Amino acid sequence: MFRHPARPGHEVAPRRSAGQFCRVSASTDVARPSLEALLLPVLDRAYSYALRLVRNRADAEDLVQEAALAAARGFSGFEQGTNFGAWYFRILTNCFYARHRRRETTADADLDEIPDLYLYERAADLGLHGTSPDPAGELLASIDRDQIDEALVSLPNEYRVVAALYFVQDFSYAEIADVVNVPVGTVRSRLHRARKLLQLRLWNVAREHGLVRGAPEGSP
Amino acid sequence: MTIDRYTCAEVFARLDDYLDRELDPAEVELVRQHLETCEKCSSEYRFEAGVRENLKTKLRRIEVPASLTAQVRAALADPGATDSE
Numbered sequence A: 001m002f003r004h005p006a007r008p009g010h011e012v013a014p015r016r017s018a019g020q021f022c023r024v025s026a027s028t029d030v031a032r033p034s035l036e037a038l039l040l041p042v043l044d045r046a047y048s049y050a051l052r053l054v055r056n057r058a059d060a061e062d063l064v065q066e067a068a069l070a071a072a073r074g075f076s077g078f079e080q081g082t083n084f085g086a087w088y089f090r091i092l093t094n095c096f097y098a099r100h101r102r103r104e105t106t107a108d109a110d111l112d113e114i115p116d117l118y119l120y121e122r123a124a125d126l127g128l129h130g131t132s133p134d135p136a137g138e139l140l141a142s143i144d145r146d147q148i149d150e151a152l153v154s155l156p157n158e159y160r161v162v163a164a165l166y167f168v169q170d171f172s173y174a175e176i177a178d179v180v181n182v183p184v185g186t187v188r189s190r191l192h193r194a195r196k197l198l199q200l201r202l203w204n205v206a207r208e209h210g211l212v213r214g215a216p217e218g219s220p
Numbered sequence B: 001m002t003i004d005r006y007t008c009a010e011v012f013a014r015l016d017d018y019l020d021r022e023l024d025p026a027e028v029e030l031v032r033q034h035l036e037t038c039e040k041c042s043s044e045y046r047f048e049a050g051v052r053e054n055l056k057t058k059l060r061r062i063e064v065p066a067s068l069t070a071q072v073r074a075a076l077a078d079p080g081a082t083d084s085e
């Protein structure tokens, strides 16, 4: 993929001082920044997020575009001074859920059967803990981004959403809670399960691709 | 001041929060103290931190295609025109 040396979104950023945004009060419509001025700077992040929710670039582009239109329709509901990124990501997440309503078959009970520290134990099986200075790095070294994407996209929707916000956006639990519109405790438990499932899937990806030498057959 | 020390189980229950900086400072201190003296827990901690770092690094932001930026700008300029799907 071609990469610009400039920071993402730099060239399209509006030529306005930051102070102009900060001084806008909720009641004055005059200096209210346009949706475009708010949206374009977060578009890279939105696209990266969308790519981990759906399976391919075309669907990710559709999702970002659909969310932009929904944001345009609902822009009067955006409260000035609040986190625009979280607001737009919430819309994008809702658009994703609306498109993928199908009931999922992975029950929470199944997820709870995955042991904690799944990859840690596999690294132990491979004898990495005593011998490698960085067992996690060594275990994951041969797994590339596409394979991690594959594992991430394979998660059930509600786990995929929190995992994408966490791993891709580096959001805090509170920020994820704000986007997904659930309590922080729910984010915490979904994230915990998402991590366990992701570790299991990553292990399976590594085995399927023959990336782990001498790997024993895994459980689940 | 004598304070309670965490057991391995108490540390493990807080490992995610500790890694994600979601613990309050008093709990952070208790976890930190335990990790300094318990090889098993600190080995688990380093491994989990390594997994997280590895995934976050590999899942970094992807630049949006210029064509999508153009489409979004066009849609915002005239929401009705592209809202037909």
Ligand SMILES: [Zn+2]
Pocket: B007, B008, B009, B011, B034, B038, B039, B040, B041, B042
């Ligand atoms: Zn311990």
